[in-house]
Structures are given as structure tokens and as C-alpha cells.
Amino acid sequence: MTFVKRSLSLKGHRTSLALEPxxxxxxxxxxxxxxxxxxxxxxxxxxxxxxxxxxxxxARVFVLRALKAVxxxx
Numbered sequence: 001m002t003f004v005k006r007s008l009s010l011k012g013h014r015t016s017l018a019l020e021p022x023x024x025x026x027x028x029x030x031x032x033x034x035x036x037x038x039x040x041x042x043x044x045x046x047x048x049x050x051x052x053x054x055x056x057x058x059a060r061v062f063v064l065r066a067l068k069a070v071x072x073x074x
Contacts, residue, residue, distance in 0.1 A: 008038065008039045019056055
């Protein structure tokens with residue numbers, strides 16, 4: 001499994017996040033759809049996650065929930 005690591009600033013601190021390319025693509029899409037920077041979107045995810053939940057896990061769950069909320073086209 002291939003992970004892509006990206007570095008960004010959250011609350012003034014640099015951090016790295018490693019996710020699969022498909023999750024990064026969806027996070028980029030969601031951020032653009034909401035007129036947010038990727039760092040701002042990840043910051044929102046970080047602020048809403050449980051204290052014991054890793055940020056990478058919270059980001060994946062966020063993407064899955066966002067995809068489930070989109071009505072199926074057909």
C-alpha cells in the first residue's frame with residue numbers, strides 16, 4: 001500500500017500526515033468544493049476529532065462520511 005506524506009501547519013505547528021492517494025484526492029476535492037485550503041479543512045478535522053483518535057484515522061472517516069452524504073446519481 002502506498003502512502004503519500006504531506007506536511008502542513010495546524011495551530012501554528014508543522015505536522016505531517018500520511019494517507020493513501022485516493023484519500024488525498026478526496027480531501028483536495030472537498031476543500032475546493034468548500035472554498036477552503038487543504039490546511040483549513042484538515043484543521044477542522046483535527047478540531048473535531050476525539051482526543052485519542054489519530055489524525056490520519058479522523059481524515060479517513062471524514063472522507064468516508066462525506067462520500068456517504070453525496071446522493072447517488074443514476
